Structures are given as structure tokens and as C-alpha cells.
Amino acid sequence: xxxxxxxxxxxxxxxxxxxxxxxxxxxxxxxxxxxxxxxxxxxxxxxxxxxxxxxxxxxxxxxxxxxxxxxxxxxxxxxxxxxxxxxxxxxxxxxxxxxxxxxxxxxxxxxxxxxxxxxxxxxxxxxxxxxxxxxxxxxxxxxxxxxxxxxxxxxxxxxxxxxxxxxxxxxxxxxxxxxxxxxxxxxxxxxxxxxxxxxxxxxxxxxxxxxxxxxxxxxxxxxxxxxxxxxxxxxxxxxxxxxxxxxxxxxxxxxxxxxxxxxxxxxxxxxxxxxxxxxxxxxxxxxxxxxxxxxxxxxxxxxxxxxxxxxxxxxxxxxxxxxxxxxxxxxxxxxxxxxxxxxxxxxxxxxxxxxxxxxxxxxxxxxxxxxxxxxxxxx
Amino acid sequence: xxxxxxxxxxxxxxxxxxxxxxxxxxxxxxxxxxxxxxxxxxxxxxxxxxxxxxxxxxxxxxxxxxxxxxxxxxxxxxxxxxxxxxxxxxxxxxxxxxxxxxxxxxxxxxxxxxxxxxxxxxxxxxxxxxxxxxxxxxxxxxxxxxxxxxxxxxxxxxxxxxxxxxxxxxxxxxxxxxxxxxxxxxxxxxxxxxxxxxxxxxxxxxxxxxxxxxxxxxxxxxxxxxxxxxxxxxxxxxxxxxxxxxxxxxxxxxxxxxxxxxxxxxxxxxxxxxxxxxxxxxxxxxxxxxxxxxxxxxxxxxxxxxxxxxxxxxxxxxxxxxxxxxxxxxxxxxxxxxxxxxxxxxxxxxxxxxxxxxxxxxxxxxxxxxxxxxxxxxx
Numbered sequence: 001x002x003x004x005x006x007x008x009x010x011x012x013x014x015x016x017x018x019x020x021x022x023x024x025x026x027x028x029x030x031x032x033x034x035x036x037x038x039x040x041x042x043x044x045x046x047x048x049x050x051x052x053x054x055x056x057x058x059x060x061x062x063x064x065x066x067x068x069x070x071x072x073x074x075x076x077x078x079x080x081x082x083x084x085x086x087x088x089x090x091x092x093x094x095x096x097x098x099x100x101x102x103x104x105x106x107x108x109x110x111x112x113x114x115x116x117x118x119x120x121x122x123x124x125x126x127x128x129x130x131x132x133x134x135x136x137x138x139x140x141x142x143x144x145x146x147x148x149x150x151x152x153x154x155x156x157x158x159x160x161x162x163x164x165x166x167x168x169x170x171x172x173x174x175x176x177x178x179x180x181x182x183x184x185x186x187x188x189x190x191x192x193x194x195x196x197x198x199x200x201x202x203x204x205x206x207x208x209x210x211x212x213x214x215x216x217x218x219x220x221x222x223x224x225x226x227x228x229x230x231x232x233x234x235x236x237x238x239x240x241x242x243x244x245x246x247x248x249x250x251x252x253x254x255x256x257x258x259x260x261x262x263x264x265x266x267x268x269x270x271x272x273x274x275x276x277x278x279x280x281x282x283x284x285x286x287x288x289x290x291x292x293x294x295x296x297x298x299x300x301x302x303x304x305x306x307x308x309x310x311x312x313x314x315x316x317x318x319x320x321x322x323x324x325x326x327x328x329x330x331x332x333x334x335x336x337x338x339x340x341x342x343x344x345x346x347x348x349x350x351x352x353x354x355x356x357x358x359x360x361x362x363x364x365x366x367x368x369x370x371x372x373x374x375x376x377x378x379x
Numbered sequence: 380x381x382x383x384x385x386x387x388x389x390x391x392x393x394x395x396x397x398x399x400x401x402x403x404x405x406x407x408x409x410x411x412x413x414x415x416x417x418x419x420x421x422x423x424x425x426x427x428x429x430x431x432x433x434x435x436x437x438x439x440x441x442x443x444x445x446x447x448x449x450x451x452x453x454x455x456x457x458x459x460x461x462x463x464x465x466x467x468x469x470x471x472x473x474x475x476x477x478x479x480x481x482x483x484x485x486x487x488x489x490x491x492x493x494x495x496x497x498x499x500x501x502x503x504x505x506x507x508x509x510x511x512x513x514x515x516x517x518x519x520x521x522x523x524x525x526x527x528x529x530x531x532x533x534x535x536x537x538x539x540x541x542x543x544x545x546x547x548x549x550x551x552x553x554x555x556x557x558x559x560x561x562x563x564x565x566x567x568x569x570x571x572x573x574x575x576x577x578x579x580x581x582x583x584x585x586x587x588x589x590x591x592x593x594x595x596x597x598x599x600x601x602x603x604x605x606x607x608x609x610x611x612x613x614x615x616x617x618x619x620x621x622x623x624x625x626x627x628x629x630x631x632x633x634x635x636x637x638x639x640x641x642x643x644x645x646x647x648x649x650x651x652x653x654x655x656x657x658x659x660x661x662x663x664x665x666x667x668x669x670x671x672x673x674x675x676x677x678x679x680x681x682x683x684x685x686x687x688x689x690x691x692x693x694x695x696x697x698x699x700x701x702x703x704x705x706x707x708x709x710x711x712x713x714x715x716x717x718x719x720x721x722x723x724x725x726x727x728x729x730x731x732x733x734x735x736x737x738x739x740x741x742x743x744x745x746x747x748x749x750x751x752x753x754x755x756x757x758x
Binding site: 004005043044045067068087088089090091092109110133135136137138139142172173175179252253255256257261262263264265266267277279281284285287290291309312313314315317328349350351352354355358359361362363 | 383384422423424446447466467468469470471488489512514515516517518521551552554558631632634635636640641642643644645646656658660663664666669670688691692693694696707728729730731733734737738740741742
């Protein structure tokens with residue numbers, strides 16, 4: 001580390017690797033059929049990894065999915081020529097200025113957007129994905145409204161007013177195999193008899209029901225590309241994913257605690273015996289989670305340790321009683337090496353890795369390969 | 380609102396007002412003595428309000444407290460001529476390039492820093508605050524080491540090698556009156572017989588033990604300046620604070636739910652009867668808390684509502700069943716008006732307002748007075 005504050009090391013090669021693992025996974029389940037194409041989901045600044053700095057890592061994907069037209073424009077300006085999918089719900093389609101050098105795909109989730117397509121003959125040739133509300137119910141059409149809307153859009157498609165038309169859904173609970181099955185059934189019933197490609201499978205569904213996912217037309221893969229198996233690390237099929245983000249910070253001092261002595265705001269932690277605690281320059285003001293229901297893990301010199309005491313704005317504190325060799329200046333990995341998978345930290349914080357990734361504030365310096373001070377994750 | 384995504388409206392006038400309320404509060408408790416001077420604490424980008432954009436709002440403070448030398452330099456460059464206090468623990472003092480146009484105060488929390496002061500006669504004339512470890516134990520000297528260290532620093536002061544010398548502590552639990560009393564006693568015992576000014580009182584202590592706080596030499600006021608009473612809104616002495624940050628977002632669609640229907644990832648929320656749910660363009664990818672132990676409040680058209688269902692990366696969902704007049708396009712205040720104090724949201728998320736303030740990501744557009752689209756909070 002070259003900097004006093006916490007550092008975020010981003011590994012585009014890990015994203016490339018995970019993309020290739022996913023591609024292989026889909027091929028292996030497609031069994032003689034065309035495997036699904038891959039939308040690399042890069043919303044929320046590529047899940048906090050940096051949309052533009054990691055853009056080239058998505059090159060092997062078939063398209064890039066982002067939230068907003070602004071993000072799409074930035075990717076086009078940075079040289080992305082493949083399809084872009086705008087995931088944002090309820091976009092005003094009349095504000096879209098054009099497809100740019102590659103196809104623009106848009107999710108349609110409300111009747112107003114269908115009106116916009118019908119009444120604006122000058123809209124650029126958009127590829128439309130009609131969103132089914134499903135069990136998620138975050139925007140989209142209910143079963144009764146889905147088919148009628150589809151027919152209106154199909155009429156536009158027949159006239160060449162839209163570039164394409166497909167079926168779109170977000171699962172609410174693809175992590176649960178039985179729930180995924182039920183959600184897939186509802187969706188298939190809704191689109192029954194309607195032609196067109198399907199885009200419904202997220203990372204969890206791709207792993208939890210890979211045979212079905214692999215034979216849809218497009219999957220949407222987010223968290224898996226950043227190195228996280230949303231079903232947990234030991235779920236089968238096991239995928240050799242690599243973490244794309246490492247969060248590190250430095251111990252700036254070591255505090256000795258006598259038995260009974262407290263540490264941290266609210267005095268929520270007290271030493272049961274003599275303790276040695278490392279004071280680490282990272283806190284919730286850097287985006288590290290403040291609320292932990294169990295002590296989060298970390299690692300130092302390749303060995304595991306745990307937080308002890310409440311995380312403050314600029315400081316977190318770790319129990320190094322059993323590690324007398326640790327000294328001020330030592331670097332702590334807070335997540336993103338083999339000792340500290342981010343999902344273990346997420347579990348301690350009652351959250352998910354995507355939330356941790358996107359929470360890191362601009363106060364934390366980012367390092368990419370080629371930057372002075374960049375470091376590869378330890379194997 | 381002028382923008383499709385969530386918006387953060389920052390109110391520097393509220394900071395000015397809160398500063399003046401605090402000044403009056405300290406004066407009223409100083410009773411014939413000199414009331415404490417005020418360090419306005421602006422670390423973590425002024426608690427997420429924007430350090431440089433709000434800088435002028437701190438003009439009436441006696442000094443500005445920030446974390447790093449970089450922040451200090453940015454404030455100097457932006458015209459801050461009053462004292463600056465560097466709060467960051469364990470700074471390498473040999474890297475400090477100079478006091479600039481105003482005094483530079485530094486917290487000394489480890490022996491290495493004392494060595495640096497003794498062995499570098501060319502260090503700029505720093506005003507030194509010696510940090511007591513206290514019950515917080517986030518850096519600083521234990522009782523046995525405090526006085527000997529003080530004497531070393533006092534010798535430097537006598538030779539004119541440092542510009543000043545004071546006593547510094549962070550309370551661990553000033554929100555609890557009995558704990559505050561015990562922490563004050565320990566600190567007073569430690570510094571007994573040692574001359575010099577005292578800087579020990581944070582926002583909570585200033586409210587929980589105002590008579591003592593008002594007669595120290597410097598208080599450090601953070602959260603109170605941003606409009607939050609850390610003891611809760613109904614604690615006496617009541618201070619008429621104003622929120623300095625309003626988080627708003629727009630309803631982009633309304634979803635009808637049938638009894639038993641789920642909403643959100645994980646299907647954690649199910650409609651007990653027919654429900655009307657507003658889909659709001661704001662999620663954890665914008666920094667809104669994902670983990671809520673009770674439904675967080677919000678307000679629309681001046682009326683209170685609550686979240687219903689899990690917060691996702693880009694969407695949160697609110698129950699508007701009882702408010703049939705609410706329509707897509709309506710603006711939801713997520714915190715920062717009289718209907719939705721931020722501490723109520725913090726309570727629902729098992730956290731504190733400072734954590735919420737600092738978590739808002741760069742994806743959220745900031746508005747300051749004078750910007751097109753800026754709005755005053757509703758009274």
C-alpha cells in the first residue's frame with residue numbers, strides 16, 4: 001500500500017476470467033442448443049468497480065447492461081460498440097437520442113412507454129424488452145396486461161418501428177430452487193403462445209437452474225462477474241470465480257486492553273482478558289458496514305482475524321491478541337482475498353456483497369492494474 | 380425535482396443556523412465564564428454534505444476539523460483562514476508541509492509522533508493536542524503514559540518548537556449521562572495538575588452535560604451542525620435544529636398488489652389485503668440503507684408513509700394504499716423534512732444519521748442553493 005487511507009484494488013482480469021467461466025458454464029448446459037448470450041450487468045458504476053475503468057474487461061460479453069442513458073453514452077464514448085441494454089425502469093423513451101454505434105435495447109415496463117413508442121415515429125430503432133412484473137413487482141406488466149401489450153408492440157415490430165421485441169423478467173427469489181421453479185412457470189404461462197426471445201435469468205438462476213437458463217436467449221449476469229456466487233461458495237455446480245475487488249487498510253496503532261476495558265463508541269465490546277487490538281484506518285465513512293450482527297472477518301499476513309468493537313466513521317478495530325507479530329503499518333485485507341471472501345463479510349452485516357461493493361465512498365482511493373501501488377490479490 | 384434519479388438537497392443556511400443555536404447554547408451555560416470555542420467537524424466530506432460546497436456555512440465557527448492534510452489543503456485553497464484541526468489518528472507529522480495562512484492544530488496519539496516533534500526542528504509551528512485513550516481506545520495514550528508524554532511536549536512548547544499544547548479526548552458513550560460523568564472523571568484525573576486548554580466535548584456531551592462542556596476551551600461539534608440531536612429529538616435542552624440535507628426521489632410507477640402477492644427480492648413482504656405500492660427510483664446503489672429492521676418512514680405530499688418490501692440496488696417500494704391521490708411523478712422525501720427526521724430512518728436501519736449521510740453515493744445528484752432545481756425543505 002502506498003496511501004494512508006483504505007485502498008480499493010480492482011482486478012479487471014478477474015472479471016474477464018469470471019466471464020469466461022460463465023460462458024463455459026452456459027455452453028456445458030446448452031447441450032446441442034445455442035447457449036444464451038450474456039448481458040454483462042454493470043449498473044451502479046459496475047457494482048462499485050468503476051464502469052469506465054473496467055469497461056474493457058466486459059469485451060467478451062455480448063452486450064452491456066446499465067441503468068441510465070448517461071451511462072450508456074459514457075460507454076459509447078469510451079468505445080463500446082456492442083449492444084447496450086438500459087435496465088432503468090420507467091425511462092422516458094422520447095429523451096433517448098439514438099442507438100449510437102451499436103444497438104440500443106430498452107426495457108418497457110409501463111403503458112406510457114408503449115404510448116411513446118406508438119406516437120413517436122422518430123424514435124431511434126430501439127430493441128424492446130417487455131417486462132413482466134412477476135413476483136418481484138418492481139415495475140412491469142401483470143399477467144392480464146402482458147399479452148395485450150405484447151400485441152401492440154408486435155404490431156410496431158411488424159412495421160419496422162422497433163428493432164426487436166423480447167420477453168423480460170426479474171426473478172424475486174432465484175436463490176431458492178423451489179421458488180425459482182414457480183416463478184419460471186408463471187412467466188412461461190404468461191408468455192405462452194407469444195414468439196420472441198427471452199431474457200429472464202440472473203446470476204442466481206444461472207446457477208440454480210442452469211439447464212433452463214443456458215437455453216434462454218440472453219442471461220443477465222451481474223454479481224457472478226465480480227467473483228461472487230450468490231448461492232454461497234460451496235453450492236454445486238462449483239464455479240472457480242475470482243474476486244474482482246480487494247479492500248485493504250493499514251493498522252496505524254496497536255492498543256493494549258486490560259480485562260474489562262471497553263473499546264469503540266457505545267462501549268459495546270469489552271475485553272474478557274488481556275487483549276491486543278489493531279486500530280485500522282477504515283470506517284463507515286469509507287463505506288465499510290457499521291452494523292454487524294456478528295464480528296466480520298478480515299486477514300493480515302494471510303491469517304484470519306475478526307473485528308472487535310463498533311465501527312466508527314474512520315476506524316475499525318481488530319482482535320490480534322493471538323498474533324503478537326502484527327505491527328503498526330501492517331496491511332489488513334477487509335475483503336477480497338481467499339481468506340476473506342466478501343460474502344462472509346456480507347453475512348456478518350446481514351447484507352449482500354453487491355451492497356458492500358457499491359457502498360465504498362469516493363474517499364477511498366481506487367487502484368487499477370498499471371497504477372503505481374496497484375497490487376494483485378494474494379492467491 | 381428536475382432529475383429522474385434521487386436528489387440530495389443541501390442547505391448551508393441550516394448549518395449556519397445550527398452553528399448559531401450551538402453558540403447560544405454554549406453561552407447560556409458558560410454563566411460568566413468564557414464559553415468554549417467551536418471546532419466545526421467536517422470530516423468525511425462534511426458528513427456527506429460536501430466539504431468545499433458547504434465551507435462558507437462554517438464561517439462563524441472558530442475553526443474547522445477535518446481528517447487529512449489533503450482536506451486541510453483543499454480548505455485553505457478555498458479561502459479558509461481560521462484554524463484547522465487535523466483529526467486523523469497517527470498522522471506522519473513529518474509530511475505536513477506547513478500551517479498555511481492560518482494555524483494548524485494536530486492530534487498526537489502515539490509515541491512515534493512525539494519523537495517526530497522532538498527530532499525535526501524544521502516542522503512547522505504546530506498546535507498540538509495530546510490524545511487520551513479514554514474508554515474509546517481508538518488511539519491515544521493510557522493514563523500511565525499520558526503525563527510523561529505531556530511533559531516531553533511541554534518542554535518543546537517552552538522552547539517555542541510547538542505553537543500550543545492542549546488535552547484531547549473522545550468520549551466513547553457521551554449519549555449516556557452516567558457514562559459521560561465517569562469518562563469525564565477519568566479524563567480529569569489523568570490531566571490533573573497539567574496546565575493547558577481542554578478539547579473533549581462532542582455533540583452528545585455538549586447536550587448531555589452542557590454546563591461542563593460550555594466551560595472547556597474548545598468543543599468539537601459534528602452531527603449537531605447538520606441538524607441532528609444525537610440524544611434524540613425530544614431530549615432537554617431542546618435545540619431548534621434544522622436538517623441540512625434532504626434526500627428525495629420520484630415515484631416512477633404504481634403497482635397494485637392482490638392479497639398474498641409478494642414484492643421485492645426474497646419475497647420478504649406480502650400484501651395482507653389489496654395494496655397500492657409506489658415504486659421509487661432510489662436504492663442501496665444510491666446509498667439508501669438496504670437492511671431495515673422495521674419499515675423506514677418517508678413522506679409524500681407532506682404526509683407520512685412507510686417502506687414495504689426489501690430495498691434493491693435501484694428501487695425502494697412504499698405503501699400508499701391509504702393515499703389514493705398519489706401518482707407516478709410524485710416526489711418522495713426519504714429524509715430531511717419535518718415529517719421524516721433522519722434519525723427515524725437511522726433507527727429503522729439500526730444505525731446513526733452520520734452513517735446515512737456519508738453513505739450517499741456519487742450516483743445521486745447534489746443540489747445547493749443557486750443550482751437550477753434546488754429546493755428548500757418544506758417547513
